[in-house]
Amino acid sequence: MLSYVTGKMAVSMVESGEDAFRKIFKFYKRRVPPPDFSDVIDFSSGVPSEQVVAAKLHPAAVSDVDAARVGLQPVRDWRAFSLQGHPGFVFISNPFLRSSQPYWVRQCLKTYTQKPNICNLDMHMSPSDTRDIWDKSVHGLRRPPGGQRDPKTLLERLRWVTLGYHYNWDTKTYSADSCSPFPADLHLLSSHVTAVCGFPGFISEAGILNFYRSDSSLGIHVDESELDHTRPLLSFSFGQSAVFLLGGACRRDPPTAMYMHSGDMMVMSGQSRLLYHAVPRILPPPEGHAAPETDGGPAASPQDGSVVEAVSEEDRAACCRYLRTSRVNVTVRQVLGPGQSLPETPSSQRRTDAGPAAGYHDGAADSGRRRRRRRSGNGDAVET
Numbered sequence: 001m002l003s004y005v006t007g008k009m010a011v012s013m014v015e016s017g018e019d020a021f022r023k024i025f026k027f028y029k030r031r032v033p034p035p036d037f038s039d040v041i042d043f044s045s046g047v048p049s050e051q052v053v054a055a056k057l058h059p060a061a062v063s064d065v066d067a068a069r070v071g072l073q074p075v076r077d078w079r080a081f082s083l084q085g086h087p088g089f090v091f092i093s094n095p096f097l098r099s100s101q102p103y104w105v106r107q108c109l110k111t112y113t114q115k116p117n118i119c120n121l122d123m124h125m126s127p128s129d130t131r132d133i134w135d136k137s138v139h140g141l142r143r144p145p146g147g148q149r150d151p152k153t154l155l156e157r158l159r160w161v162t163l164g165y166h167y168n169w170d171t172k173t174y175s176a177d178s179c180s181p182f183p184a185d186l187h188l189l190s191s192h193v194t195a196v197c198g199f200p201g202f203i204s205e206a207g208i209l210n211f212y213r214s215d216s217s218l219g220i221h222v223d224e225s226e227l228d229h230t231r232p233l234l235s236f237s238f239g240q241s242a243v244f245l246l247g248g249a250c251r252r253d254p255p256t257a258m259y260m261h262s263g264d265m266m267v268m269s270g271q272s273r274l275l276y277h278a279v280p281r282i283l284p285p286p287e288g289h290a291a292p293e294t295d296g297g298p299a300a301s302p303q304d305g306s307v308v309e310a311v312s313e314e315d316r317a318a319c320c321r322y323l324r325t326s327r328v329n330v331t332v333r334q335v336l337g338p339g340q341s342l343p344e345t346p347s348s349q350r351r352t353d354a355g356p357a358a359g360y361h362d363g364a365a366d367s368g369r370r371r372r373r374r375r376s377g378n379g380d381a382v383e384t
Helices: 004-016 020-029 064-069 101-111 133-142 184-196 270-274 313-323
Strands: 052-054 080-083 089-092 160-164 206-213 218-221 233-239 241-246 256-260 265-268 277-283 326-333
Touching: 020 218, 020 241, 020 277, 064 184, 101 184, 101 233, 101 313, 101 326, 133 313, 184 233, 184 265, 184 326, 206 277, 233 313, 241 326, 313 326
Parallel strands: none
Antiparallel strands: 052 080, 080 089, 089 265, 160 206, 206 326, 218 277, 233 265, 233 326, 241 256, 241 277
16 A cells, blocks of 8 residues: 555655656665655565455466476565556565575676676677676675775676676667576576466577666666467566566556565566566665575585586675675567567667666766766666
8 A cells, every 4th residue: 555655755756747657766766864764665574465366376287396496486475476466466475485596696797797788788788797706706796895995896786687688778679689598497486476477388589687786776667568468478576675666568657666585576467567666776785684595504416307406615706795785687588479570670770789888777877977867777868
């Protein structure tokens, strides 16, 4: 339920002619005075709300063994919710096994950042400089914080990585000639989650990894570049918590604020697939929410057929250092429906770089750039 303060804000926004979403986005983003977070929905708390209802899942779609192979609890133990007025939206409160999150965090930081995947650093660095981002960063991440400010590693300068069909931030499109193999382990995880939510046969064709620092935000946008909107959009979060805003079909609809903690998932399908959404704020996880690096100790020995591998103590320590101030979000999309295909981009229009790097409003950005229109994490221009 929207708080009294937020509700009054929404009314004044509509009356003033300024879109409600933008005002509430700025309300949660502001630093001085800090906003009141007491009415942000926390699905992990179990506190009932008139807006929150249990989501219908399909436990028989994924066996306990198959769930464990991608690091998930048995489906019968998942806590899944929907929101009144947002059909097709499913929020799953951290269904990961206690020892499996470090594997997925390591994949996001170490494996998915490898070439031929594209990242924001490619637009102003040579291909040789952006190869092996993890290897070039891990020494700095493993080093204990010193008395003076250490220079940022490449990993700490990373803002986004694209997988599969690479999203073109300039044209807001995908093309047949800009594609790399989609990670098999991430596809298996995604296909299991979508099957449980009633979408068997999901094909993971594109992914965007967003890397947030404590002063980052993701602007107001709709994910509509995929050709097939009947297939769901998935979101996985790791590390620091975030305030997520889910709005309506137009920006004058006031959004609902909710927390996303490490391990939480969202599935947007049906009518919710094309709703406005944004992330105005990154926050430390609340008490009782263990970060992945401290969640359950060393990973157990993987069973036969498991994609989840044990993470070395060295890699775990590096991930731990990174996640102390950062959040990683992974969105997975099916781009094409049956019989659909993407056009090839004419050679004269092909990109020579990875597109704009301003996927976020970043606190480290210079003040002059803050006044200009920026691009959100999926390429939509937004006012900040």
